[in-house]
Amino acid sequence: EPEVTQTPSHQVTQMGQEVILRCVPISNHLYFYWYRQILGQKVEFLVSFYNNEISEKSEIFDDQFSVERPDGSNFTLKIRSTKLEDSAMYFCASSWWSSGVGAEQYFGPGTRLTVT
Amino acid sequence: SQQGEEDPQALSIQEGENATMNCSYKTSINNLQWYRQNSGRGLVHLILIRSNEREKHSGRLRVTLDTSKKSSSLLITASRAADTASYFCATSPTSGTYKYIFGTGTRLKVLA
Numbered sequence: 319e320p321e322v323t324q325t326p327s328h329q330v331t332q333m334g335q336e337v338i339l340r341c342v343p344i345s346n347h348l349y350f351y352w353y354r355q356i357l358g359q360k361v362e363f364l365v366s367f368y369n370n371e372i373s374e375k376s377e378i379f380d381d382q383f384s385v386e387r388p389d390g391s392n393f394t395l396k397i398r399s400t401k402l403e404d405s406a407m408y409f410c411a412s413s414w415w416s417s418g419v420g421a422e423q424y425f426g427p428g429t430r431l432t433v434t
Numbered sequence: 435s436q437q438g439e440e441d442p443q444a445l446s447i448q449e450g451e452n453a454t455m456n457c458s459y460k461t462s463i464n465n466l467q468w469y470r471q472n473s474g475r476g477l478v479h480l481i482l483i484r485s486n487e488r489e490k491h492s493g494r495l496r497v498t499l500d501t502s503k504k505s506s507s508l509l510i511t512a513s514r515a516a517d518t519a520s521y522f523c524a525t526s527p528t529s530g531t532y533k534y535i536f537g538t539g540t541r542l543k544v545l546a
Contacts, residue, residue, distance in 0.1 A: 349532065361477070361522065363533035374532045409477060422467065423524075423534060427476035 320344045322426035324410050330432045331400055339395045339429045341410030350393045351411040351423060352385065354378070361409065367393065400433045407431075439537050440523060446543045453510045455540040457523030460504065464526040467534065468497060468508050471520045480508070480521075485528075515546045 323342045331337050343350050352364040365375040367385050384396045393412075397404055407428045413421040440457050447453050457466070468480040481497045483490050483506065490497050496509040510517055520541050524534035 351532070353536075360538055361524070361536040363535070366532035368532075376533070407474075422479055422482045424479055425469070425477040430474075 322410055322412055322424050324408075324426040324429050326429060327427065328430045328432070330434065333402060333433055334399050337397050337400055337431065339397075339408050339410075339431070341393045341395075341426055342391050343393055343410065343412030344424060345391070347412035347414050347424075349373075349413045349415065349421070350385075350387070351413075352395045353409045353411060353425075354406040355409065355428075356403075356406045364395075397431075400431075402433050405431055405433045440521070440540045442540060443538065444541045444543070446545065447513060449513060449515055449544055449546050451513055451544075453513050453517070453542055453544070455508045455521050455542070457506045457508070457537055458504060459506075459523075459525045459535075459537075461525075462528045463501070464528055466497075466499060466506050466526070467524045468495075468506075469522045469524060469536075471522065471539070473519075477522070510542075513542075513544045515544050518542060518544045 325340045329337055350367045353361050354364055355361045363376050365379045365385055366373045382398045386394050407430050409428045410426045411423040413423045415421045440455055463485055465482055465484045467482045469477040470480055471477050481490055481492050483497050483499045485501055494511045499506045520539045522539045523537045526534050
Protein backbone atom coordinates (compact mmCIF):
# COMPACT_ATOMS: atom_id res chain seq x y z
CA GLU A 319 0.00 0.00 0.00
CA PRO A 320 1.40 3.43 -0.93
CA GLU A 321 2.56 5.54 1.98
CA VAL A 322 4.08 8.90 2.78
CA THR A 323 7.72 8.65 3.81
CA GLN A 324 9.81 11.17 5.73
CA THR A 325 13.49 11.57 6.39
CA PRO A 326 15.24 11.79 8.73
CA SER A 327 13.27 10.18 11.51
CA HIS A 328 15.12 12.26 14.09
CA GLN A 329 17.11 15.44 13.60
CA VAL A 330 19.10 17.19 16.28
CA THR A 331 20.31 20.69 15.53
CA GLN A 332 21.69 23.68 17.33
CA MET A 333 19.70 26.86 17.76
CA GLY A 334 20.18 29.17 14.81
CA GLN A 335 21.01 26.41 12.34
CA GLU A 336 19.02 25.69 9.20
CA VAL A 337 17.26 22.37 8.83
CA ILE A 338 15.53 20.73 5.90
CA LEU A 339 12.95 18.07 6.52
CA ARG A 340 12.14 15.80 3.62
CA CYS A 341 9.01 14.04 2.56
CA VAL A 342 7.99 11.82 -0.32
CA PRO A 343 4.21 12.06 -0.70
CA ILE A 344 2.08 9.31 -2.21
CA SER A 345 2.83 9.39 -5.91
CA ASN A 346 -0.55 10.29 -7.42
CA HIS A 347 -1.44 12.85 -4.77
CA LEU A 348 -1.69 16.51 -5.68
CA TYR A 349 -1.94 18.31 -2.34
CA PHE A 350 0.78 18.34 0.24
CA TYR A 351 0.81 19.53 3.84
CA TRP A 352 3.05 20.04 6.82
CA TYR A 353 1.79 19.78 10.38
CA ARG A 354 3.67 19.78 13.64
CA GLN A 355 3.05 18.40 17.10
CA ILE A 356 4.88 19.83 20.08
CA LEU A 357 5.31 17.15 22.72
CA GLY A 358 2.07 16.61 24.59
CA GLN A 359 0.12 19.08 22.48
CA LYS A 360 -2.27 19.03 19.55
CA VAL A 361 -1.27 18.44 15.98
CA GLU A 362 -1.17 21.88 14.32
CA PHE A 363 -1.45 22.78 10.67
CA LEU A 364 1.48 24.67 9.17
CA VAL A 365 1.03 24.88 5.42
CA SER A 366 -0.64 23.38 2.38
CA PHE A 367 0.89 23.27 -1.10
CA TYR A 368 -0.66 22.68 -4.48
CA ASN A 369 0.47 23.25 -8.04
CA ASN A 370 3.88 24.42 -6.88
CA GLU A 371 2.63 27.13 -4.61
CA ILE A 372 1.43 27.63 -1.08
CA SER A 373 -2.35 27.46 -0.95
CA GLU A 374 -2.71 28.18 2.75
CA LYS A 375 -0.50 28.77 5.75
CA SER A 376 -1.04 29.24 9.45
CA GLU A 377 0.25 32.00 11.66
CA ILE A 378 2.95 29.61 12.84
CA PHE A 379 4.38 29.48 9.33
CA ASP A 380 6.36 32.70 9.45
CA ASP A 381 9.32 33.89 7.37
CA GLN A 382 11.57 31.33 9.02
CA PHE A 383 9.72 28.55 7.23
CA SER A 384 9.62 27.69 3.56
CA VAL A 385 8.43 24.76 1.49
CA GLU A 386 9.52 23.46 -1.84
CA ARG A 387 8.85 20.67 -4.25
CA PRO A 388 12.30 20.49 -5.85
CA ASP A 389 11.45 17.59 -8.15
CA GLY A 390 8.52 15.34 -9.00
CA SER A 391 8.68 13.33 -5.83
CA ASN A 392 10.11 15.24 -2.87
CA PHE A 393 8.43 17.88 -0.72
CA THR A 394 10.60 19.75 1.77
CA LEU A 395 10.16 21.99 4.77
CA LYS A 396 13.03 24.34 5.56
CA ILE A 397 13.44 26.15 8.83
CA ARG A 398 15.95 28.90 8.24
CA SER A 399 17.17 29.65 11.76
CA THR A 400 15.86 27.20 14.30
CA LYS A 401 14.67 28.22 17.73
CA LEU A 402 14.24 26.09 20.83
CA GLU A 403 10.46 26.29 20.42
CA ASP A 404 10.70 24.68 16.98
CA SER A 405 11.38 21.38 18.72
CA ALA A 406 8.48 19.17 17.72
CA MET A 407 7.41 16.24 15.61
CA TYR A 408 6.86 17.41 12.04
CA PHE A 409 4.40 15.48 9.91
CA CYS A 410 4.08 15.58 6.17
CA ALA A 411 0.73 14.63 4.65
CA SER A 412 -0.70 14.32 1.18
CA SER A 413 -4.11 13.96 -0.39
CA TRP A 414 -5.54 13.35 -3.82
CA TRP A 415 -7.68 16.46 -3.76
CA SER A 416 -8.33 19.16 -1.26
CA SER A 417 -9.91 18.38 2.06
CA GLY A 418 -12.83 20.57 1.09
CA VAL A 419 -14.17 17.85 -1.13
CA GLY A 420 -13.61 15.02 1.26
CA ALA A 421 -10.16 13.70 0.65
CA GLU A 422 -8.36 11.70 3.25
CA GLN A 423 -5.04 13.15 4.28
CA TYR A 424 -2.40 10.50 4.71
CA PHE A 425 0.38 11.23 7.12
CA GLY A 426 3.98 10.18 7.17
CA PRO A 427 5.71 8.76 10.24
CA GLY A 428 7.09 12.16 11.21
CA THR A 429 10.49 13.72 11.82
CA ARG A 430 11.31 14.48 15.41
CA LEU A 431 13.23 17.76 15.46
CA THR A 432 15.19 18.58 18.58
CA VAL A 433 16.74 22.03 18.81
CA THR A 434 19.41 22.41 21.47
CA SER B 435 -14.61 24.37 24.00
CA GLN B 436 -12.22 24.38 21.10
CA GLN B 437 -12.75 22.87 17.65
CA GLY B 438 -12.10 19.18 18.00
CA GLU B 439 -12.20 18.16 21.62
CA GLU B 440 -12.21 14.53 22.51
CA ASP B 441 -13.51 12.96 25.65
CA PRO B 442 -12.58 11.24 27.71
CA GLN B 443 -8.98 12.45 27.79
CA ALA B 444 -7.93 9.03 28.99
CA LEU B 445 -9.63 5.64 28.98
CA SER B 446 -8.49 2.37 30.46
CA ILE B 447 -10.34 -0.86 29.68
CA GLN B 448 -9.84 -4.59 29.74
CA GLU B 449 -9.07 -6.55 26.60
CA GLY B 450 -12.28 -7.67 24.92
CA GLU B 451 -14.30 -4.68 26.10
CA ASN B 452 -15.57 -1.97 23.81
CA ALA B 453 -14.03 1.51 23.83
CA THR B 454 -15.99 4.60 22.92
CA MET B 455 -14.36 7.96 22.30
CA ASN B 456 -16.20 11.15 21.53
CA CYS B 457 -15.27 14.26 19.59
CA SER B 458 -17.04 17.60 19.62
CA TYR B 459 -16.43 20.51 17.32
CA LYS B 460 -17.75 24.04 16.89
CA THR B 461 -17.93 24.99 13.22
CA SER B 462 -19.65 23.37 10.24
CA ILE B 463 -17.52 20.73 8.59
CA ASN B 464 -17.06 19.00 5.26
CA ASN B 465 -15.83 15.83 6.83
CA LEU B 466 -14.16 14.37 9.88
CA GLN B 467 -11.32 11.92 10.17
CA TRP B 468 -10.15 9.71 12.99
CA TYR B 469 -6.48 8.91 13.45
CA ARG B 470 -4.51 6.66 15.76
CA GLN B 471 -1.09 7.55 17.12
CA ASN B 472 1.09 5.14 18.99
CA SER B 473 3.37 6.77 21.50
CA GLY B 474 5.72 9.19 19.76
CA ARG B 475 4.94 7.74 16.35
CA GLY B 476 3.11 8.76 13.19
CA LEU B 477 -0.59 9.30 12.60
CA VAL B 478 -2.43 6.35 11.13
CA HIS B 479 -5.59 7.19 9.21
CA LEU B 480 -8.55 5.14 10.44
CA ILE B 481 -11.77 6.43 8.92
CA LEU B 482 -13.10 9.49 7.11
CA ILE B 483 -16.78 10.32 7.46
CA ARG B 484 -18.42 12.98 5.32
CA SER B 485 -20.90 15.51 6.64
CA ASN B 486 -23.76 13.80 4.78
CA GLU B 487 -22.97 10.43 6.34
CA ARG B 488 -24.18 9.27 9.72
CA GLU B 489 -22.25 6.09 10.29
CA LYS B 490 -19.32 4.18 8.85
CA HIS B 491 -17.72 0.88 9.69
CA SER B 492 -14.28 -0.50 9.13
CA GLY B 493 -13.48 -3.83 10.72
CA ARG B 494 -13.84 -3.41 14.48
CA LEU B 495 -14.27 0.36 14.14
CA ARG B 496 -17.57 2.17 14.01
CA VAL B 497 -17.77 5.93 13.57
CA THR B 498 -20.89 8.01 13.92
CA LEU B 499 -21.43 11.65 13.06
CA ASP B 500 -24.19 13.91 14.33
CA THR B 501 -23.87 17.25 12.58
CA SER B 502 -26.80 18.72 14.52
CA LYS B 503 -24.88 18.14 17.75
CA LYS B 504 -21.51 18.75 16.11
CA SER B 505 -20.16 15.53 17.52
CA SER B 506 -18.69 12.24 16.43
CA SER B 507 -17.90 9.02 18.20
CA LEU B 508 -15.41 6.25 17.54
CA LEU B 509 -16.27 2.81 18.84
CA ILE B 510 -13.67 0.06 18.93
CA THR B 511 -15.27 -3.29 19.58
CA ALA B 512 -13.57 -6.28 21.20
CA SER B 513 -10.49 -4.23 22.03
CA ARG B 514 -7.01 -5.70 22.01
CA ALA B 515 -3.82 -4.69 23.79
CA ALA B 516 -2.51 -3.56 20.39
CA ASP B 517 -5.26 -0.90 20.28
CA THR B 518 -3.45 0.97 23.04
CA ALA B 519 -2.73 4.37 21.51
CA SER B 520 -3.97 7.95 21.35
CA TYR B 521 -6.95 8.60 19.10
CA PHE B 522 -7.58 11.96 17.46
CA CYS B 523 -10.42 13.41 15.50
CA ALA B 524 -9.63 15.96 12.82
CA THR B 525 -12.20 18.18 11.17
CA SER B 526 -12.24 19.90 7.81
CA PRO B 527 -14.22 23.16 8.26
CA THR B 528 -16.46 24.42 5.47
CA SER B 529 -14.77 27.80 5.52
CA GLY B 530 -12.73 27.00 2.43
CA THR B 531 -9.63 25.89 4.28
CA TYR B 532 -7.33 23.09 3.26
CA LYS B 533 -6.35 22.22 6.80
CA TYR B 534 -7.67 19.68 9.19
CA ILE B 535 -8.05 20.82 12.77
CA PHE B 536 -7.05 18.21 15.29
CA GLY B 537 -8.55 17.57 18.65
CA THR B 538 -6.74 16.99 21.89
CA GLY B 539 -6.96 13.23 21.69
CA THR B 540 -8.06 10.35 23.87
CA ARG B 541 -5.35 8.14 25.36
CA LEU B 542 -6.66 4.59 25.29
CA LYS B 543 -5.03 1.87 27.34
CA VAL B 544 -6.20 -1.70 26.84
CA LEU B 545 -5.12 -4.02 29.60
CA ALA B 546 -4.35 -7.62 28.73
